[in-house]
Structure formats: C-alpha cells, structure tokens
Amino acid sequence: MSNERGTVFSKHLATLLALHLALVSTIYPSIFAEDIHNESNKNFTSKSTSSASTFIEVSNASDGVDPNGYIVYCPCMGRFGNQADQFLGALAFSKSINRTLVLPAWVEYIPYKTGSIQVPFNKYFKPEAILPFHKVITMERFMVDLAPNIWPPEKRYSFCYIQRGNGKGCDAKDGNPFGPFWDNYKVDFVGSEIFGPELHYLSIYKGNGQSTWQEKYPGDTWPVLAFVGPPSGFPVESINVHLQEYLVWQDVIEKKSRDFISSLPKGPFIGIHLRNGADWSRACELVDGTQIHLFSSPQCLGYHQENGKLTSEMCYPSTTTIIKQLRRAIKKINATSVFVASDRNHLITDLNSAFQHMNVAVRKLPYDSPHVDLAILGKSNLFVGNCVSSFSAFVKRSRDVYGFASEFWGYPPDLRRIKNEIRQNELDHDEL
Ligand SMILES: Nc1nc2c(ncn2[C@@H]2O[C@H](COP(=O)(O)OP(=O)(O)O)[C@@H](O)[C@H]2O)c(=O)[nH]1
Numbered sequence: 001m002s003n004e005r006g007t008v009f010s011k012h013l014a015t016l017l018a019l020h021l022a023l024v025s026t027i028y029p030s031i032f033a034e035d036i037h038n039e040s041n042k043n044f045t046s047k048s049t050s051s052a053s054t055f056i057e058v059s060n061a062s063d064g065v066d067p068n069g070y071i072v073y074c075p076c077m078g079r080f081g082n083q084a085d086q087f088l089g090a091l092a093f094s095k096s097i098n099r100t101l102v103l104p105a106w107v108e109y110i111p112y113k114t115g116s117i118q119v120p121f122n123k124y125f126k127p128e129a130i131l132p133f134h135k136v137i138t139m140e141r142f143m144v145d146l147a148p149n150i151w152p153p154e155k156r157y158s159f160c161y162i163q164r165g166n167g168k169g170c171d172a173k174d175g176n177p178f179g180p181f182w183d184n185y186k187v188d189f190v191g192s193e194i195f196g197p198e199l200h201y202l203s204i205y206k207g208n209g210q211s212t213w214q215e216k217y218p219g220d221t222w223p224v225l226a227f228v229g230p231p232s233g234f235p236v237e238s239i240n241v242h243l244q245e246y247l248v249w250q251d252v253i254e255k256k257s258r259d260f261i262s263s264l265p266k267g268p269f270i271g272i273h274l275r276n277g278a279d280w281s282r283a284c285e286l287v288d289g290t291q292i293h294l295f296s297s298p299q300c301l302g303y304h305q306e307n308g309k310l311t312s313e314m315c316y317p318s319t320t321t322i323i324k325q326l327r328r329a330i331k332k333i334n335a336t337s338v339f340v341a342s343d344r345n346h347l348i349t350d351l352n353s354a355f356q357h358m359n360v361a362v363r364k365l366p367y368d369s370p371h372v373d374l375a376i377l378g379k380s381n382l383f384v385g386n387c388v389s390s391f392s393a394f395v396k397r398s399r400d401v402y403g404f405a406s407e408f409w410g411y412p413p414d415l416r417r418i419k420n421e422i423r424q425n426e427l428d429h430d431e432l
C-alpha cells in the first residue's frame with residue numbers, strides 16, 4: 001500500500017487533475033509568513049470564494065462527493081514536527097481505506113498564552129501536490145461545501161479507540177487543543193463511536209484490517225469518520241516515511257528560503273538544527289543509556305534499533321560535540337557558511353569564534369519562522385540534525401526525497417569516549 005508512490009492515474013483522473021492544477025493557482029493567494037500568523041487566529045466563519053469543485057474532482061461522483069467517505073481528525077498531539085509526522089500516517093490510512101482525507105489545520109501554541117490557534121493546512125503546504133498520491137480536501141472547504149449535506153450537526157459522531165475524559169465516550173472536545181480545534185469549525189458532537197479494541201488505525205497494516213475498516217464503517221452509512229486524534233502512530237511508520245514527498249511548501253515559504261540562501265556567501269553551506277529549549281533539556285534527562293527509543297530516534301537508530309542505543313549526546317549534544325562535528329563537516333564539503341536553526345540558543349557567538357579562522361560565516365534567520373527554517377535546512381548541502389527531534393525528522397525526510405546527505409549530532413556515538421566514561425564511573429564507584 002505504502003509503496004504506491006506516484007500512483008498511476010486513469011486518463012479521466014489525469015485530465016481532472018490538470019484542470020484542478022489550473023484552478024488552484026488562483027485559489028491559493030500568496031501570503032507572507034507574518035500574515036500567516038495574523039490570519040491564523042481568525043475563526044473559520046466566512047464562505048471561501050473559490051469554486052466548490054476544488055479537490056473533489058477525484059471522487060468521480062457526479063455530485064462531487066466521495067461515495068467512500070471522508071476522514072477528519074484533530075492533529076492534537078505535539079507541535080509542528082509531531083503533527084507533520086502523524087499527518088503522513090493519516091494520509092496512508094486514508095488511502096488504505098480509500099476515503100478522502102480532510103486536511104486539518106495545524107495546531108499552534110503561542111508562548112505564554114493559553115489555548116491554541118488553528119492555521120489552515122494550505123497556508124504552509126500545497127494541497128494540490130498531494131493529489132497524485134491521494135484525494136484530499138482542506139478542512140475549511142469541507143466544512144463549507146460538503147459538511148452541511150453529508151455531515152449535518154445531528155450526524156456528528158467522534159471516533160476514538162478507547163473511552164477518554166470523564167464521560168463514557170470519546171469526549172472529543174475535552175481539553176486543549178481538542179476543544180479549540182473543533183470549535184474553530186463550529187463542530188459539536190452528538191455521540192461517540194469507540195472502534196477499539198478489536199479495530200485500531202494500525203490494523204490496516206495487518207491481515208484483513210483494511211477491509212474490516214471498510215466493512216464496519218461503509219461510506220454510505222458513515223460518510224465521515226471524525227477521529228479525536230490522528231489515525232496514525234508516532235513516529236511515522238517506516239513504510240510511510242517516503243510520503244514526505246507530497247508535502248510541498250507554498251511559494252511564499254519557498255521564496256523566503258531561497259532569498260535567505262542567496263544572501264549567504266557563495267559556496268556550499270551546512271544547515272544545522274539545535275534543539276535546546278527548556279522542554280528539550282527536560283526530555284533528554286530521561287536518556288540514561290538504557291532506552292530503546294525516544295521520540296523520532298528510529299530515524300537514526302533504525303526502527304528495530306539495529307543501529308545502536310540512544311545516548312544523551314544524541315539528544316542534547318554539548319557545545320564541544322557540536323563544534324567538533326561541525327568542523328569535520330565543514331572540511332568534508334568545503335563549506336563557506338553554516339545556517340543555524342534553533343528553538344532557543346543558536347550558539348552564534350560560540351560557533352563564530354570557532355570557525356572564523358576557517359573563513360566560515362555562521363548565520364541565522366533575522367526573524368522567527370519554524371517553517372522557513374525547515375525549508376532552508378531542507379536545501380542545505382549537508383544537514384546535521386537532532387536524531388530525537390521530529391522537527392529534525394521533517395528535514396531528514398524531505399532531504400531523503402532528493403537523496404541529499406544528512407547527519408545527526410553525536411551519531412554514531414564516540415565509542416572510545418563512552419568506554420572511558422564507563423571506566424571512569426567504575427573507578428569513581430570503586431573509590432567510594
Ligand atoms: N523557529 C524554529 N523553531 C523551532 C526550531 N526547533 C524547534 N522549534 C519549535 O519548537 C517546536 C518543537 O516541537 P516539534 O515540532 O514537535 O519537534 P520536537 O519536539 O523537536 O520533536 C517546533 O514546532 C517549533 O515551534 C527551530 O530550529 N526553529
């Protein structure tokens with residue numbers, strides 16, 4: 001299923017897609033990153049101006065409604081990296097049971113403010129770029145054009161694997177971002193449908209799980225499956241990693257990243273991700289050398305941990321490790337500059353003083369934009385990221401699409417150093 005890369009379209013579908021691509025260039029207006037944040041706070045109330053046929057041509061039905069139904073979900077876990085990660089699994093799930101995926105808004109959290117905001121999917125990515133793989137429609141369009149007929153208020157059931165919250169059902173709107181997400185689309189639920197424990201969204205990867213989903217929830221009686229959270233695991237299943245190729249930046253982000261790159265000194269540049277905020281140092285304290293995996297670590301350790309164990313240097317590398325590894329990388333590709341993306345400390349002063357003598361410029365974006373950071377990192381000549389971070393994983397996957405090189409901090413681990421540390425610990429212990 002997941003190998004259906006570059007799905008072959010029927011002639012009819014291809015014509016419709018071409019028509020669609022012509023339409024979308026007028027539908028998605030250019031906006032700048034700053035506007036993205038200004039606009040995102042608006043509740044979705046106004047009817048959009050574009051034609052109702054957007055993204056639903058692929059349904060083949062005369063009324064533009066997918067007879068196999070739709071999948072709606074709240075990306076209610078983690079921030080962008082987690083949400084993008086789980087999006088790929090949700091896309092695979094929708095394809096596997098042949099339902100149109102309703103592209104949810106990205107949930108964002110504003111520092112020092114309670115609640116969350118919902119940023120339409122298409123502010124960052126081009127929905128039309130997903131169509132060659134699978135049928136999709138944005139949540140905003142779905143709510144305006146289709147929900148009134150196929151998902152009227154009295155038919156809104158929420159789906160969950162297991163009962164949650166205090167009630168007997170899914171309690172889909174309990175807590176943040178659950179409540180604010182559905183409120184953004186003025187959705188209330190009249191009941192719950194608990195599909196577990198016999199069925200799970202990961203059932204599609206086993207036996208006849210795929211057909212069980214379709215038989216238990218046919219499109220005519222269940223036109224919309226509205227999941228409380230993403231119908232996918234975390235981190236993304238290895239077979240779905242390649243779906244990253246369908247996440248294509250909107251032109252405005254693409255342009256900002258290219259403009260920044262052209263401001264760098266001529267020559268190859270290294271993109272680095274330093275994940276070092278307070279939440280991260282707390283998370284990395286969990287690493288004690290015994291862990292099988294933490295968050296996105298399968299991206300370097302392997303999904304079956306075939307590439308070794310997690311170390312704290314991989315999770316929270318020291319400045320010494322960063323400088324040492326970067327020095328090697330600079331020499332390897334003859335880099336003239338280093339682009340630093342970070343959630344907190346870009347280490348600009350330390351890195352500048354370490355590499356000035358090598359004539360290597362160290363730069364960061366003059367404004368905060370995680371998405372432009374990601375787009376730049378994706379285009380660097382060499383990327384060094386954090387193996388545990390899903391933000392880094394987004395970059396790694398997008399580079400894999402083009403065969404670009406990526407490395408990770410502290411990986412592979414310096415075995416000699418680890419042995420020395422163990423020996424030293426033993427000596428200390430003996431002395432006690
Ligand atoms: N601008 C910017 N923000 C970052 C960077 N790294 C992390 N962040 C922020 O911190 C969040 C980290 O959460 P998430 O994306 O789930 O990644 P993870 O926690 O590292 O797995 C991101 O979504 C960003 O908002 C970075 O390099 N640049």
Ligand SMILES: [Mg+2]
Pocket residue numbers: 078079081082390
């Ligand atoms: Mg996270």
